[in-house]
Amino acid sequence: MAEYGQHPSSVLALKSAHDFDTTIARLKTALATAGAVVFADVDQRGAAEAAGLSLRRTRLILFGNPKAGTPIMAVNPHAAVELPLRMVVWEDNEGHTRLDYRDVSQTLGPLYGIEPEVLGPLQRMVALLQTAVQ
Template sequence: MAEYGQHPSSVLTLKSAHDFDATIARLKAALAKAGADIFADVDQREAAETAGLSLRRTRLILFGNPKAGTPVMAANPHAAVELPLRMVIWEDNEGHTRLDYRDVSQTLGPLYGIDTEVLVPLQRVVGLLQAAVQ
């Protein structure tokens, strides 16, 4: 993935076994089944085009579940900058669909001092996303 630039170790990049549209549909269905809300679905390619620029197919989805996120924000209000959760679905130069997700369970503890037990619900997100793109 070096050809696409560096990223923090907390950002996981998954390759989807499905095309772009099917990947988004599968992710949304998996989130809904898990009880997560989708707060926003931003077509970043479309936004770029309105500014006269070009961008590969790229969608930013903000999602979460207040039952998981509220205890984090109650423990440390600064941690709210990491919530809701977000993922980016994008198409690489070969036409494969990729998913980037910042695993906040890796960052909320060390950066915000959130206790491990509060992060347990957020630790499940990685597995949910992995299953959706297989």
């Protein structure tokens, strides 16, 4: 994916086996099944077009589960800047659907001093997203 630029090692970059709309639907179903709430679904392409610009299909999805996020914010209020969780679903130049997710379980510990046992519920997110795009 070098042709699309670099990303931090904490960002999970996946290629979906499904088209754009199916990928979004599968992700939302997987999140709901896991007890997560979709707080926002931002159509970034639509926002670009409203500003007279063009952008590939791109959606930013903010999601989370207060049962997982609240203990983190209770331990360190600064960590709230990382929550809710977010992912970007976008379409590449060949029409393939991509998913980028910043695995905050990798950053909340070292950057905010959150203990591994508090991060447990967030660590399951990577497998959930990987399964949803297969």
